[in-house]
Amino acid sequence: MRRSVLFLSVTCFTLAAAAQAEPRLLATASLDAHGHDLSAETAAPLENGVAGNLLGGMGSALDYAGGDTFIAMPDRGPNANKYNPVVDDTASYIPRYHTVTAKLVPSTGPLPFTLSPQLSATTLMWSPEALVYGDGKSASLPDGAPKLNGKGRFYFTGRSDGFDPKKASSNPLDARLDPEGIRVSADGKTVFVSDEYGPHLYQLDRATGRRLRTFTLPANLDVMALSAHGEDEISGNTSGREANKGMEGLAITPDGKTLVGIIQTALLQDGGAKGGVTRIVTVDIASGATHEYAYPLTNVGKDGKVKFTGISEMVAINDHELLVDERDGKGLGDGTQAVFKHFNRIDLSKAEPIDSLSGADAISAKAVTKTLAFDLVAILTKGGVDPATIPAKIEGLAFGPDVQLDGKTLHTLWVVNDNDFLAEADGRDNPNRIFVIGFDDADLPGLKKAR
Structure with a gap:
């Protein structure tokens, strides 16, 4: 009798394991970083000599817009070419987003699908x-x-x-914008964009790029002493976001009612570069009401040195759980091999708000629990990608359309990079990359996609 029960248990376990397909690389693609986008009116050289419509940095943010359509967004533009430290080498690049058509087509090659993305609009x-x-x-x-x-x-x-040096960094009339997150509204007519400079959170008309609304974020995210040089901005403040490390990631819940933003690193009052906990901000779209939650970062330092990861993106799994892109800075573009690119699962319904709290110790005690959902480096390496070519800056995530493979339905997670507008890095081509990961319900239980 015991043998029968044991045999039955082993059999059930084996069948369950067989039913669950490991997350796998389905397709890769790239857009040439030597090319230009569709905004010909901005083609003139910037102050640093780079064309104002260079097609780069597209993977700072990504969202799925239905069918074969995605919205990809670069950040503040090409500033890797050193030319003027007073403005941190930034230039008068006009922030924009791109509409991209990308369809997965079954393949008999080393990966089960091919992908040929096409740029169809620049806004x-x-x-x-x-x-x-x-x-x-x-x-x-x-x-x-x-x-x-x-x-x-x-x-x-x-x-x-x-x-405006006389106002806080959240002043909505400041022209500077370093967009890092984009999400399409429930009706598809507008987009929400998060920014690192303020931080800011804007709603824009998707077709025209016109700003329609500014959300008021918690004042504890602001810095009061502003500077065009980041190091001066950090040294001139004791609270608020680190320079150029404001609201890095942005999610929208599948019901279209709530935006969830995340700060790239710990606030100055929470320890800054030495702080191990950053903040998540939820925003009720209808009322504008906000709440804050704590997210624990990982120490990837060696030999007793503290070096915390940063947050690059998040995407909603359902109306209360999120997938957070937490990473180191290693990989193509850093002259090293990629090591830590984790997508962690968190549940805000089980987290305590930290709206009135300040300081690393206070908010650490309330930090949400995170669990590893996907190890991107492991998935890409298993899929045949050389770790030396995995981009350092994996910054965009979006759930895409389901596909059929071997008679089974797989969900897709689309992963993109920010190449810093550099067509070459570390002696290699450094294009705008797209990686498509396939997974099933058992890999990410509770997934509820908006479209």
Whole structure:
């Protein structure tokens, strides 16, 4: 009798294991970083000599818009070319997002699908209200106002001096914008964009790029002493986000009612670079009401040294659980091999708000529990990708359309990189990369996609 029970148990376990397919690489693709986007009116060289419509950094953010359509977004533009430290080498690049068509096609090659992404539109982001631009005098640069401004359109800029020094960093009239997260609204007509400079959270008309709404974020995220040079901005403040490390990731719940943003690293009052806990901010879209939660970072330092990971993105699994992109800075673009690129699962319904708390010790005690859902380096390596070619900056995540493989339905997770607008890095090509991961219900229970 015991043998029968044991045999039955082993058999059931074996069948369950067989039913669960490990997450696997389904397809890879790239868009040439030597090319240009579809905004010909911005093609003129920037202050650093780089074309204003260079097709780079597309993987700072990604969202699925239904069918074969995705929205990809670069950050503040090409600033890897050193030319002016006063403005942290930033230039008057107009922030934008791209509409990309990408369809998975069954293949008999080494991977089960092929992918040929095509750029179909480029949309510049602008405000109907006049914005504050830097005059450039302190950096010996020209005025930072884009030449395209006019007729009630004031374009945002990646240049770091586009702010009002008399106001907090969350001033919505500051022209500087470093967009890092984008999500499509439930009706598909607008997009929500998160920013590192403020941090800011904006809603824009998807078709035109016009800013429609500014969400008020908690004041404890702001810095009060602003500077175009990041190190000066850090040293001049004791609270708020680290320079250029504001709201890095953005999710929208499948019901379309809540935005969830995450700060890249710990706030200054929570320890800054030495802080091991960062903040998540939920925003009720209808009312604008916010709450904050704590997320624990991982110490990836060696030999007793503290070096915490950063957060690059998050995507909603369902209306209360999220997949968080937590990573180190190793990989292509850093001259090393990728090591730590984890996508962790968290449940905010089991977390305590930290709205009124400050300091690493206070918020650490309330930090949400995280569990590893996907180890991207392991998945890509198993799929035949050389670890030396895995991008250092994995920054965009989106759940895409389901596919059929070997008679089974697989969900897809689309992963993209920020290549810093550099067509070559570490002696290799450094394109805008797309990795498509296939997984089933057992790999990510409770998944509820919006479209």
